[in-house]
Amino acid sequence: QYEKEHHYKSHTYRGLQWCEYCGNFMWGIIQQGVQCVDCGLNVHKQCAKLVPNDCQPALKHIHHVFGVDLTTLVKLHSTQRPLVVDMCIAEIEKRGMDSEGIYRIPGFHDDVIELKAAFDQLGTEVNMTAYEDVNTIAGALKLYLRELPVPLLPYRLYSRFINAAKISHENGKLDAIRMALSATPGAHFETIKYLIQHLGRVSERSNENQMSAHNLGIVFGPTLLRAPENDVNQRYNLNDTQFQQEAIASMIGYRQHLFGLG
Numbered sequence: 516q517y518e519k520e521h522h523y524k525s526h527t528y529r530g531l532q533w534c535e536y537c538g539n540f541m542w543g544i545i546q547q548g549v550q551c552v553d554c555g556l557n558v559h560k561q562c563a564k565l566v567p568n569d570c571q572p573a574l575k576h577i578h579h580v581f582g583v584d585l586t587t588l589v590k591l592h593s594t595q596r597p598l599v600v601d602m603c604i605a606e607i608e609k610r611g612m613d614s615e616g617i618y619r620i621p622g623f624h625d626d627v628i629e630l631k632a633a634f635d636q637l638g639t640e641v642n643m644t645a646y647e648d649v650n651t652i653a654g655a656l657k658l659y660l661r662e663l664p665v666p667l668l669p670y671r672l673y674s675r676f677i678n679a680a681k682i683s684h685e686n687g688k689l690d691a692i693r694m695a696l697s698a699t700p701g702a703h704f705e706t707i708k709y710l711i712q713h714l715g716r717v718s719e720r721s722n723e724n725q726m727s728a729h730n731l732g733i734v735f736g737p738t739l740l741r742a743p744e745n746d747v748n749q750r751y752n753l754n755d756t757q758f759q760q761e762a763i764a765s766m767i768g769y770r771q772h773l774f775g776l777g
């Protein structure tokens with residue numbers, strides 16, 4: 516299973532509270548310690564640094580699917596990948612592979628928002644066949660990826676992917692992309708691998724759906740490889756669009772080389 520850090524917030528306890536790491540009393544009147552917002556663990560502020568990355572999120576602390584950290588969500592549901600990703604991909608593979616402009620054409624905004632709300636409320640109970648327009652499902656999947664607090668290809672690896680995409684020599688580029696992928700955290704890696712393999716199957720039918728690896732790179736580049744927002748070097752964000760697209764298009768085009776078969 517994937518490692519997950521706790522997500523601490525300073526907390527004021529009413530009544531007696533002991534640290535769940537060292538077992539000692541938490542002294543003081545306010546902000547005696549920190550509490551993990553995902554699993555509810557209570558520890559001293561100093562002890563928090565010593566707790567291993569073994570957070571096991573609990574349902575009573577997390578009420579949504581969209582906008583929740585990816586690793587938190589998969590640990591919560593004990594799945595390999597977020598269920599919303601699997602469910603949308605399964606539905607699109609069932610009835611969207613020949614749909615012209617799939618992923619490029621946005622679904623009707625209200626329908627996409629309704630499907631998002633359904634995922635947040637019902638999880639796996641969502642009735643996918645109730646959403647007739649396959650672009651609604653594609654739109655919900657893109658929205659889910661866009662709303663991830665840490666993108667599928669995490670901020671801290673952003674410049675590694677961009678620099679890889681800038682390499683003009685094809686083998687060098689692929690090696691650099693593979694290296695950056697290998698530094699991607701487990702749950703993120705599983706999800707990107709699954710998504711790229713799906714997008715590869717979409718691109719294989721580009722004579723029907725018009726969505727080549729290049730076109731899918733244009734759609735998914737800025738979503739999967741989002742620039743860090745408070746980067747001091749803001750100016751390079753605009754210039755990067757081409758390389759965001761290139762990185763994703765290369766992953767799709769060379770998916771077997773990068774991820775193996777399956």
Ligand SMILES: *[C@@H]1O[C@H](CO)[C@@H](O)[C@H](O)[C@H]1NC(C)=O
Nearest residue numbers: 640641642643644645646647
């Ligand atoms: C799902 O939606 C379809 C279409 O609206 C409907 O025919 C079907 O009965 C629904 N299935 C469930 C389990 O609610």
Ligand SMILES: *[C@@H]1O[C@H](CO)[C@@H](O)[C@H](O)[C@H]1NC(C)=O
Nearest residue numbers: 748749750751752753754755
């Ligand atoms: C961004 O593009 C502009 C215009 O092409 C160029 O002058 C500038 O040097 C580029 N910035 C970076 C960081 O590459």
Ligand SMILES: [Zn+2]
Nearest residue numbers: 521551554570
């Ligand atoms: Zn925790």
Ligand SMILES: [Zn+2]
Nearest residue numbers: 534537559562
């Ligand atoms: Zn302690």
